Amino acid sequence: MAGESDRRAGPPVAERGSRILGGGRSGGDGRRSVAVALVSSALFVVLVGVAITHAPGWDEVKRTFFDWGYFKDSFPEIARAFRLNVKIFCIAEIFILVFALVLAVFRSLPGPVFFPLRALAIAYADFFRGVPTILVIALLGFGAPALQVQGIPRSVVFWGIVSLVLVYTAYVSEVYRAGIESVHPSQEAAARSLGLTRLQALRHVILPQAVRRVIPPLLNDFIGLQKDTALVGTLGAIEAFNQAAIDTSATFNYTPYVAAAVLFVAITIPLARFTDWLILRDRRRRQAARVA
Amino acid sequence: MRKILLAVAALAVVAVASAFTSPGASAPATASAIPGCAKDTLNLVGDGTLTIGTDNPAYPPWFGGGSPKGSSWKINDPRTGKGFESAVAYAVARQLGFAKGEVRWIYTPFARSFAPGPKSFDFDINQISYTPARAKVVTFSASYYDVNQSIVVVKGTKIASVRSIRGLKPYKLGVQLGTTSYQYIVNRIKPSSRPAVFPKNDAAVQALKNRQIEGLVVDLPTAFYVTAVQVPNAKILGQFPTAPGGEHFGMVFQKGNSLAGCVNKALANLKRNGTLKAIQQTWLARATGAPVLR
Amino acid sequence: MSEALVVDGVWKSFGRTPVLHGVNLTLAEHEVVCLIGASGSGKSTLLRCVNLVEPIDAGRIVVRGEEITARGVDVNRVRRRIGIVFQAFNLFPHMTVLRNVTLAPREALGLSRAEAEERARDLLGRFGLGDKAREYPDRLSGGQQQRVAIVRALAMRPDLMLLDEVTSALDPELVAEVLAVIRELAAAGMTMLIATHEMAFAREIADRVCFLDDGVILEEGPPAQIFGEPREPRTQQFLQRIVAAGRM
Numbered sequence: 001m002a003g004e005s006d007r008r009a010g011p012p013v014a015e016r017g018s019r020i021l022g023g024g025r026s027g028g029d030g031r032r033s034v035a036v037a038l039v040s041s042a043l044f045v046v047l048v049g050v051a052i053t054h055a056p057g058w059d060e061v062k063r064t065f066f067d068w069g070y071f072k073d074s075f076p077e078i079a080r081a082f083r084l085n086v087k088i089f090c091i092a093e094i095f096i097l098v099f100a101l102v103l104a105v106f107r108s109l110p111g112p113v114f115f116p117l118r119a120l121a122i123a124y125a126d127f128f129r130g131v132p133t134i135l136v137i138a139l140l141g142f143g144a145p146a147l148q149v150q151g152i153p154r155s156v157v158f159w160g161i162v163s164l165v166l167v168y169t170a171y172v173s174e175v176y177r178a179g180i181e182s183v184h185p186s187q188e189a190a191a192r193s194l195g196l197t198r199l200q201a202l203r204h205v206i207l208p209q210a211v212r213r214v215i216p217p218l219l220n221d222f223i224g225l226q227k228d229t230a231l232v233g234t235l236g237a238i239e240a241f242n243q244a245a246i247d248t249s250a251t252f253n254y255t256p257y258v259a260a261a262v263l264f265v266a267i268t269i270p271l272a273r274f275t276d277w278l279i280l281r282d283r284r285r286r287q288a289a290r291v292a
Numbered sequence: 293m294r295k296i297l298l299a300v301a302a303l304a305v306v307a308v309a310s311a312f313t314s315p316g317a318s319a320p321a322t323a324s325a326i327p328g329c330a331k332d333t334l335n336l337v338g339d340g341t342l343t344i345g346t347d348n349p350a351y352p353p354w355f356g357g358g359s360p361k362g363s364s365w366k367i368n369d370p371r372t373g374k375g376f377e378s379a380v381a382y383a384v385a386r387q388l389g390f391a392k393g394e395v396r397w398i399y400t401p402f403a404r405s406f407a408p409g410p411k412s413f414d415f416d417i418n419q420i421s422y423t424p425a426r427a428k429v430v431t432f433s434a435s436y437y438d439v440n441q442s443i444v445v446v447k448g449t450k451i452a453s454v455r456s457i458r459g460l461k462p463y464k465l466g467v468q469l470g471t472t473s474y475q476y477i478v479n480r481i482k483p484s485s486r487p488a489v490f491p492k493n494d495a496a497v498q499a500l501k502n503r504q505i506e507g508l509v510v511d512l513p514t515a516f517y518v519t520a521v522q523v524p525n526a527k528i529l530g531q532f533p534t535a536p537g538g539e540h541f542g543m544v545f546q547k548g549n550s551l552a553g554c555v556n557k558a559l560a561n562l563k564r565n566g567t568l569k570a571i572q573q574t575w576l577a578r579a580t581g582a583p584v585l586r
Numbered sequence: 587m588s589e590a591l592v593v594d595g596v597w598k599s600f601g602r603t604p605v606l607h608g609v610n611l612t613l614a615e616h617e618v619v620c621l622i623g624a625s626g627s628g629k630s631t632l633l634r635c636v637n638l639v640e641p642i643d644a645g646r647i648v649v650r651g652e653e654i655t656a657r658g659v660d661v662n663r664v665r666r667r668i669g670i671v672f673q674a675f676n677l678f679p680h681m682t683v684l685r686n687v688t689l690a691p692r693e694a695l696g697l698s699r700a701e702a703e704e705r706a707r708d709l710l711g712r713f714g715l716g717d718k719a720r721e722y723p724d725r726l727s728g729g730q731q732q733r734v735a736i737v738r739a740l741a742m743r744p745d746l747m748l749l750d751e752v753t754s755a756l757d758p759e760l761v762a763e764v765l766a767v768i769r770e771l772a773a774a775g776m777t778m779l780i781a782t783h784e785m786a787f788a789r790e791i792a793d794r795v796c797f798l799d800d801g802v803i804l805e806e807g808p809p810a811q812i813f814g815e816p817r818e819p820r821t822q823q824f825l826q827r828i829v830a831a832g833r834m
Contacts, residue, residue: 057408057409060408060409061408064408064429065408142495142498142499142502145502145503145504146498146501146502154502154503154504155504156488156499156504186672186674186676187676187678189639189672189676190672190676190677190678191678191690192639192662192665193637193639193665193670194665194666194689194690194694194738194739194742195662195663195664195665195666195667195690195694195695195742196662196689196690196693196694197662197694200693200694204678204689204693205678205689208680209678209679209680212680233489233491234490234491234495235488235490235495235499235504236466236488236489236490236495236496236499236504236505237488238486238487238488238489242469242489245469245489245491246469246474246489249402249403249406249469249470250423250425250426250472250474250475251423251425251426251428251429252406252425252426252428252429252430253425253429254408282680
């Protein structure tokens with residue numbers, strides 16, 4: 001007879017970390033595995049490092065990419081330009097999260113009467129996932145103002161944000177859709193059986209669960225978006241990557257690109273840790289969902 | 293009598309030969325006229341061939357003659373020998389003893405011209421300005437053209453009535469990436485809003501057409517091309533006074549490449565015998581008649 | 587007309603597999619009817635049809651004089667008047683117990699937050715769950731969760747309660763507390779249609795027992811008759827199997 005499977009939730013979360021390092025066994029076995037993993041990783045890194053620094057072209061590469069003087073010189077201005085990337089990211093992300101949810105809901109509406117909405121959602125997602133983002137940016141950033149229609153904004157940052165929203169809405173709507181479909185149908189059945197309408201069930205029962213489930217892939221898309229803000233530089237806006245390109249072409253030294261890369265990575269780390277925390281916090285609530 | 297006839301014949305031959313010999317046209321290969329730079333001792337990427345890099349599209353007035361069908365070069369094919377930089381390149385090649393057929397052009401986007409590692413060209417000619425910082429990474433030839441920056445605006449717009457450098461401050465300006473025009477704007481004009489920087493010339497030009505930028509800062513010869521062909525309702529508002537120390541274009545070589553020395557000697561010859569000036573007259577004649585903004 | 591529920595000639599197939607072959611069943615107000623039968627006999631399907639979760643292929647279902655299977659009926663309104671509790675509880679894991687119970691009264695019935703919470707606390711208290719209001723479902727035992735599920739359905743003040751094998755997924759020691767709740771509901775006069783394997787309980791609580799076999803109600807009658815002197819051979823076979831399994 002089925003028992004209470006919610007008690008069989010597995011080892012507590014704290015122990016699970018060691019599984020990544022090859023642990024998962026208890027006590028002395030686990031500790032030895034961790035030690036072996038650490039030592040072998042360190043050895044690998046050292047070997048690769050030695051191989052690289054002894055390559056014939058290493059001096060030139062070091063001078064060209066890792067020049068501390070150029071790094072110090074270019075970093076402040078690149079950091080200032082990075083504020084534009086952050087601004088584009090924040091504005092775009094809000095619109096993306098909302099539009100993508102709407103699109104995912106359209107996609108999930110059943111029945112022949114909703115076919116046009118479903119078809120629209122599918123066509124949209126297919127098109128904007130297929131076309132390269134940089135093309136959308138070029139077409140809209142230069143094409144739309146070229147129409148010379150009164151009232152159409154000319155700002156490249158505006159069109160850059162619009163392009164990113166159009167493209168990423170397609171990706172994120174698929175992520176939401178996966179989340180919605182992963183919520184067991186018994187949840188919707190329970191909500192509907194209480195007399196809630198489809199919309200109410202969606203809003204109170206399904207979507208809250210769906211969104212919690214897809215936080216890791218959503219974060220992936222956030223990070224992709226953060227990087228793609230650099231594409232707005234092709235429209236002339238001086239964001240971090242473009243600023244790095246300016247410095248590089250003035251000095252023929254690539255270190256500014258490394259400085260820009262540092263900034264992009266730096267902002268990803270807190271985002272990733274925040275997401276981990278969100279997941280941990282919701283994990284226990286996910287455990288409770290009983291499957292019919 | 294015979295001596296006079298011979299002399300006249302010789303003169304005729306020379307006259308005919310010189311009529312057919314003009315800057316940029318093909319001429320039979322001659323042995324290098326530069327001491328210490330014999331063709332077979334030169335440090336080349338490919339033996340017996342002079343490999344020159346430049347970007348695609350190849351814009352006028354730096355390149356000319358159009359692009360024949362089947363060529364992968366856009367707007368102009370450097371192999372025609374027409375256009376200022378093409379003409380200079382072939383003139384230098386001839387000085388070093390290379391026939392027209394012994395010159396090879398390869399597509400080199402601007403970024404690749406200074407990328408680390410061995411170059412795939414002997415030199416790159418692409419309106420690249422010399423700066424001391426850049427010269428730490430690559431070797432520049434001597435100047436083959438002294439550059440003046442200028443500003444292009446659309447006729448009838450507010451900026452078109454500006455008469456001084458100060459008057460440009462409130463406007464949104466733009467440049468192409470990699471040009472020293474950006475430094476010029478930031479250091480000399482100091483506008484109140486950040487200029488826009490575009491990866492390629494066409495993007496900058498489109499932005500000007502769209503009024504996304506109000507003024508485009510480019511070198512003077514390029515400005516003539518922009519106003520003549522790319523944006524017909526634009527005009528050159530003016531050129532900027534020469535920067536102290538001047539700004540000049542140089543060919544780019546692998547750092548330390550001894551070939552640069554020979555090319556410099558060739559350039560010196562071309563300056564001395566008036567060829568460089570003639571080439572400039574032919575291709576950049578109009579690039580002198582713009583008012584100077586102060 | 588004091589008929590709470592009339593199931594009239596209902597047929598239901600899933601694809602080409604027929605499950606209900608013309609079921610006829612009537613429940614009077616305040617009556618408690620237990621459905622017994624083997625797995626796959628159609629007990630769950632019947633209940634789901636009554637709640638309009640599954641559309642029927644033929645026949646009618648009438649609740650308190652209203653034909654709910656007719657065209658144009660507001661399905662949501664009907665479902666608000668019928669409560670159903672599932673074998674797998676199906677509580678909403680991202681909400682506290684209190685919110686689970688107050689969600690539908692607030693959204694579907696339009697109760698204010700204060701009203702809904704008062705009603706919820708009252709019900710939870712009645713069934714011994716008063717101190718669990720702020721807990722999340724994953725902190726409750728199976729028996730507690732099922733009781734919450736019953737309370738959640740009751741909070742809508744339904745005319746009729748459908749219970750679909752509500753103790754089958756519970757460990758034996760937790761079954762009793764849930765049965766106690768059902769007993770209390772019956773005593774309070776709730777009209778109930780209960781699908782169950784708990785024969786002793788059915789015998790105790792039911793006004794009538796219906797044996798569902800192969801998609802039809804083969805035999806029905808008071809519990810004493812069904813369990814004591816079953817008429818149909820298949821009923822007898824079924825009950826013998828139950829006894830042999832030690833479940834009666």
